[in-house]
Amino acid sequence: MTFEFKNPEIIDIEKVDSSPKPRPMQVGSEAARQEKVKTTSGQPITEFEGNANPYIDYESVDLLLSLQHPRSQGYDEMCFIIMGQAKELLFKSVYYELYNARIRVSVDDLPNASQIINRTKEMLLLLTKFWDVLATIRPEGFKSFRDHLNVASGQQSFMFRHVEFILGNKNKAMASVHKNVEHVYPAIQENLESPSFYDEVIRLLKKRGFDIAPECLDRNWAEPYKSHESIEKAWLDIYKDPQPSNDLYLFGELLTELADIFARYRFQHYTTVERILGFKPGTGGSAGVNWLKTMAAHRFFPELWTMRTDL
Numbered sequence: 001m002t003f004e005f006k007n008p009e010i011i012d013i014e015k016v017d018s019s020p021k022p023r024p025m026q027v028g029s030e031a032a033r034q035e036k037v038k039t040t041s042g043q044p045i046t047e048f049e050g051n052a053n054p055y056i057d058y059e060s061v062d063l064l065l066s067l068q069h070p071r072s073q074g075y076d077e078m079c080f081i082i083m084g085q086a087k088e089l090l091f092k093s094v095y096y097e098l099y100n101a102r103i104r105v106s107v108d109d110l111p112n113a114s115q116i117i118n119r120t121k122e123m124l125l126l127l128t129k130f131w132d133v134l135a136t137i138r139p140e141g142f143k144s145f146r147d148h149l150n151v152a153s154g155q156q157s158f159m160f161r162h163v164e165f166i167l168g169n170k171n172k173a174m175a176s177v178h179k180n181v182e183h184v185y186p187a188i189q190e191n192l193e194s195p196s197f198y199d200e201v202i203r204l205l206k207k208r209g210f211d212i213a214p215e216c217l218d219r220n221w222a223e224p225y226k227s228h229e230s231i232e233k234a235w236l237d238i239y240k241d242p243q244p245s246n247d248l249y250l251f252g253e254l255l256t257e258l259a260d261i262f263a264r265y266r267f268q269h270y271t272t273v274e275r276i277l278g279f280k281p282g283t284g285g286s287a288g289v290n291w292l293k294t295m296a297a298h299r300f301f302p303e304l305w306t307m308r309t310d311l
């Protein structure tokens, strides 16, 4: 875009408490709210003391909104930065859910695991919508700020990597991207070396009496996932009884929906990038869209896909 634009002043960032730690807050109660409403005539509180208000402090909103710094004169860079940051937040939310879904599966609690996965699906759908916003950036708009990324690339996102790893797409090279970041790498390494959410699902199939090969139940979890015929066979047996009373069948379908949405997310990244960059190399050193195209073919929970041929 070539018109003149302005970046509105919102916060004096010099005055923001820049600590990422939670700010002290008092805890309210139903009784206190009942008392308060008697003094407000039913209207919201409009006066606060100190240099913030409880809403700002609860989520450190002023700090969060002080972190958007376009580096170029390009209009679209603000959109790119905010979409990127919002996606990082959503990846964190997705990871939190999957981390807990893994625990629920490990104790055979499918009702709660399913509730968590349903929420995760909605978050991933929201993440796919971000590509529609990013696709409004046209080639010349992206070009206007691209050099400022230097070799920065989403491929270096540790939050995205956490999501990939917990779902089962392990990759040592992608983990080592973060090796030099001492406040990030230990959790990435732990995630790489732990059974994924899907590995726990496979262990559950074994606990439920399916004949799963021993090498699928205990292995070097940092190695890339390899499909196994004993797992495909277990899913096939489960799908022989496609009834609402068959909780493993319902869970298998839920996981397929989740994997399907993730595949759509990857596909939309790839098409958005082709639209904006064509076949230029990526900032992160890859061949760009052709590299993303190979990534887009990936499927989580592969046996749930391949066994469909035999249904």
Ligand code: HEM
Pocket: 080, 083, 084, 085, 087, 088, 134, 135, 137, 152, 153, 154, 155, 156, 157, 160, 269, 272, 273, 276, 277, 281, 282, 283, 284, 285, 286, 287, 288, 289, 291, 292, 295
């Ligand atoms: C619309 C603007 C975008 C373009 C043109 C773009 C382009 C690319 C390209 C070319 C790559 C290949 C790696 C490389 O850089 O060499 C890549 C990878 C990647 N990008 Fe983007 N990207 C965009 C937005 C985003 C956003 C907003 C995020 C998320 C915060 C993101 C996350 C990723 C991730 C996670 C990878 C690695 C993919 C994988 O490991 O499968 N991208 N991107």
